[in-house]
Amino acid sequence: MAQHSTQRDVTGEHLHLVHELDAVPAEVFRHLVDPALLARWFGPHSVRVPVESVVCEPFPGGEWKLVMLDTATGTPYPVSARISEIVPPRLLVFRESETEADDATVHGLRLRVELREHGDGHTVMELHQGPFPPDTTMAGDTAEGWVQAFEKLDALLSGRDAPEPTGS
Template sequence: MSQATAASATELVITRIVDAPRAAAYRAFVDPDQLAAWFGPVGFTVPRDTVDIDPRVGGHLRFTMVSDEDPAFTSPSNGTFTELVENAVFEGTEPVPGAEPAVLRLRVEFHDADAGGTRLELRQGPFPAEIAEMAREGWLSSFTKLDALLAR
């Protein structure tokens, strides 16, 4: 169940309820095995050997998404954590070489929801307007894989 809106022309906001407790949802973002299992839109995978997470403020999150259709097409990510509160907040920044603005910020908050679920509140940006919709679709697609992982 998702709701996605643009808070501004450049900030992506997505609220999603997942059927798992906050601790399990948070762990899916910081555990390398779990992140590799769900991250990336359908049609992309994140090979486990590309995932390197140092989950602390000032630590890093590095991985590479690989196209299932064309493995030569990859999208590396290299972020730095700016705030981590276990089972509550996952926040970081990532440089975007050659783009304006040059730094992308991601913040995910984890809140209790009905029936033992978790409400994820994701904010990411700023994006150029033409990229925001593609990023929204990517997250929504990724979240279908997160739902499947958390259902196990």
């Protein structure tokens, strides 16, 4: 199974990513809503997600949250969202809670993940996220984190272990 590249479009306050995966939409969807699976791939290479930190209530209004831990420093990076729309195995839409990052406060980021069947046993994942605070690098930094997470997801879906977290 091949590792696929990710198409990126990061413009201002929004990001748009498209990534092909070697699995059917139902399998990819499971990796978005099953806490044990989500913990194995979510976040950039420099973090790990303790499975006990993951909550996923796969229904409108349900919680979707986890804590990424920086493997070098132990710094926690919580992610907390509410599912606003869900259509298994094709669509997840989240509204993230207000968070603070560096000197900017992020107000209610919206995350939309769409899954489309593409050929025999493949899925195209299309991800939209924003708005990020203006005049920051948050959209680009977040896009890079997603690309690294997709590398881990590629490995899991192809039957390989996800890469071990690396130090920052």
